[in-house]
Amino acid sequence: MTSTIEYLRNNYLRNDLLPSIFCPGCGNGQIINYVLHAIDELKIPKNNIVLVSGIGCSSRIPAYFDTDGIHTTHGRAIAFATGIKTTNPKLDVIVFTGDGDLAAIGLNHFLQAIRRNIDITVICINNENFGMTGGQASPTTPMGSFTATTPYQSIEHSFNLAFLAKTAGAPYVARWTTAHSREAINSIKKGLKKKGFSFIEMLSPCPVSGKRFKSSHEYINYYLNNSIKYSDKFRDETSSHLFSSLEECFITDHEGKIIIGEIVDIDKPDFHVLYKKLKEAAKNEFWKSRQ
């Protein structure tokens, strides 16, 4: 059962802060919508939610939620979230981050938090550019793009963040576009329930700075008509070398198509579980040494 948008808005948002700062046609509103559905369907108490973000348009998302929220510094959201989650593992910590925030200035924290397997859910709003600062190239800008800082076109390879997360060892990874509402909501729910680091990459329109297309309508059409679903079967049937793990990180699309889908869903012990065990072992050794 899906709740009405009025109900979600009244129940979860700071209505006195609306309308948002986002441009018409921006995908950030859709992301808010999907997250609202996910937390409502999971019945997560508002008091239990902490939303963490860095800097960028997408990082302004937490402000609109009537929950705890922390809009931090550029690139550092996951590092803040690490301090928050490890000192209160009961909290549901969701990080909102942009492609620049996550993959340019903050990439190391992303990889290290995956390595530690911190139990947080990271949603990256990938609009393939630095939206807030006016459309400069980001690490996910497709090669060959003309942007404010690549006036003669970008000659740099771009990252596929979902595959980067997979290669680093994240136990839950999914990649959707804002045109895939139900799939995105389900992945956010799975990510929230997953014990361990969850990563949901969302391709999202930025018609004002990114300007890959002029309107959100054109973005949505592009997303719907040009995406192919990732699955193990797909990987087996098509040229398998294309997805051999290291190379995967550097593939943003497959023959011009956006790869979407649930990329990883495995179980591995998260940081908190191991830290608790470590503490007990350490205490045990302490008392033994004092005998």
Add this chain to the structure above:
Amino acid sequence: MRVNLSRNGDFSIRGEWLKVKKITVDDILIPKLTFATGNEAIVYGALLANCRFFAGYPITPATEILEGMAKYLPLLDDGICLQMEDELSSIAAVIGASWNNFRTMTATSGPGFSLMQENIGYACMTETPCVIVNVQRSGPSTGQPTLPAQGDVMQSRWGTHGDHYVIVLYPNDVQESLSLTIRAFNLADKYRVPVILLSDATIAHTREKLIIPNQKEVEIIPRVPVTIDVSKYHPFRTGFVRPTKVPEMDRFGDEYHTYLTGLTHNWKAYPTPNDQEVHEKLVKRFYEKIRDNRDDIITYEEKYTKDAEIIVVSYGIPSRSALVAVENARQKGHKVGYLRLITIWPFPHKKIYNLSLDIKKFLVVEMNLGQIFHKVNEYSRGNCEVEGFFKIGGKIPTPQEIFKMIKKR
């Protein structure tokens, strides 16, 4: 390095471990008279002050603080120590954890302290209590990693961009490293500011007498819990139930839904980045909450100043040479006094001014090329001469050198 090849954290004590008896700080430290280094004393002080979250990155000469916290924090029920990927994330984690009502600390030296600056400003802007230890080594850049210096005194005050206020303390021996660490946590919570504890490579690694108190004897000034009703609560509302410029601080996970931002924000914590009035009010309050309480925050050690014609001003490790020099000079009939700054920022400007009225000269001894010298000069307002004795390169000014400066006049 001993490698445990069992995968996935199999600690092989299963079953047994749930029953392990709780460990207290006193169990770990065993109150006693002992020998310790400055860095060890900071670790002990933090544990006694109820610091239960530490995040850091190894750097000489501060590493032993991370190592000590990594050794002791896991033993305490709510203790967590993280070795982070860098200093940017260390300070970030420390600020995040503080909002779970943890007393939090990080420790570093010059290069790492430089990396932390942006988020120190974030802690100022969000009024997040935390303690940052900077064990100074000689800079700029990588400089002299193992040698003491005092080149970060101005950076500790003005390192992050924009108008802001922080509290900076600086011990000069091992015992004071412990007591000032405790005080740093108390001040951070009381005024909701990052407190920077300066040390230097010599204090950090000198092993000397240390009395470790019982935890019961340690004065803890806790963070004031929220008393305002949820319906009337706003994260940066001040003067509503208490006549103070320090807002009541809630915590993550409670019914007070707090939004924090590094943007200029109004009392509701809502971003108002284009509002001149809100910005001015907010940032002025950061100043006022510290400046109005200078008398509570500022401490110094003053000796032989009653009849003094010259007063030697110093802080940190060179102050130990300064005291020897002053006492030697007095024995030889020179009218010399001694003033040691313990709180560096806010600066004890009133003290300097008052002393300047009755003396001929301040002699400022520092291990930099004159950072506090300028402050002393500023607040003596031309009432007396101000001379500096600056020594850099990792060598501490000797009592003989300072004595020569005293005699010179």
